[in-house]
Amino acid sequence: MNTERLISDRARGVSASGIRRIFNLAAKLDDPINLSIGQPDFPVPAAVKRGAIEAIEQDKNGYTLTKGIAPLLGKINAHLRFDLGWDIGEGTGVDSFVTSGTSGALTLAFLALMGPGDEAIIPDPYFAMYPYMATIAGGTAVRCDTYPDFRMTAERVEPLITDKTKFVLYNSPGNPSGVVGTVDECRDLLELCRSKGVLLISDEIYDEFTFKGGLTDVARGDGKTRRCPSPARFDGAQDDVLLIRGFGKTYGFTGWRAGYAAGPEPVIAAMTRIHQYTYVCAPSIVQWGAIVAFDVNMSAHVDDFEERRDLVVSRLREHTDVSVPEGAFYVFVKVPERLGLTSNQFVDRCLEREVMVIPGSVFSDRDTHFRVSFSAPRAKIEKGLDIICELMRG
């Protein structure tokens, strides 16, 4: 049978990721200097591992409720009350549920909100999944050009909003740039979306990896805490913001697939309806493991990433423009113009020297920058930087 002709236009609209090209080339190398990794390089905290192992041993291996297990939902809702001041649950008009990874939440959001003819505004550069999700949902991803500082401001978004716009997708700390939006930027974007009747989706998968310069004071009871700025933290934001967060990056279990979504009840209800007939539920044992995650202090790892960030930025700045990442574990670096190379050409030169980085075209309509991940051993980072800087000198 010619099965090729059976493939849907939807699937044809999704091309193999440009990241795969790099991995295929790198597969020929014995011990590459891998600065392409999109996940943390620390082990899962012992308490989280134990929670999942005990769940298996205690035969908690069956389906869970569509929305997730009650103890985890309780923890999520308590955390959002502490962090954002949100009240979630019966009678509040706001709801939450556990998803199969942050990607699971994003997929459901696109499917629940977008159809043919609809538009979503996404940042450019973007997390590689965003435009493809719009394609899969039958709609269009409208790129908001955020170069050169990678700030998705209300000023940049406003001209792109049309009567077809369903939502604006905001991502801070951002992948691939690590840039963190300010409180004012978050407020202005929320106000804009409210005034236009457009939902603001906030992908905050890297929120716990925010460095000192990106944090803002948040009043809590008699004291204050320091958190990543979020459009979800303003009064009444829970009526206008769909919040999407994850566990995988924060606690090092990306392969376990766990995240969550919270926001206006009608949106969460639509997403959970699709969840019920697609994913069914997030993986059960992972949910049991994630219960203890909120009680684990990850700040030593965040400090460690901040030190590596300083190292990477200080070296690269000698050769090119770098927007300082205040979060995540990436930096998005411009190929020096005088080299006359696209980012793909530059990345190929890096690969010839056994250094793996990701070309900007994976994340953008432009081919001018490349992503360096500093989620790698310090010695490898230093060796990789030596080679990248040598190539930048030309």
Ligand SMILES: Cc1ncc(COP(=O)(O)O)c(C=O)c1O
């Ligand atoms: C901005 C952003 N959102 C979502 C995801 C998906 O994460 P998850 O592994 O939780 O599906 C990623 C993963 O790289 C990401 O960078």
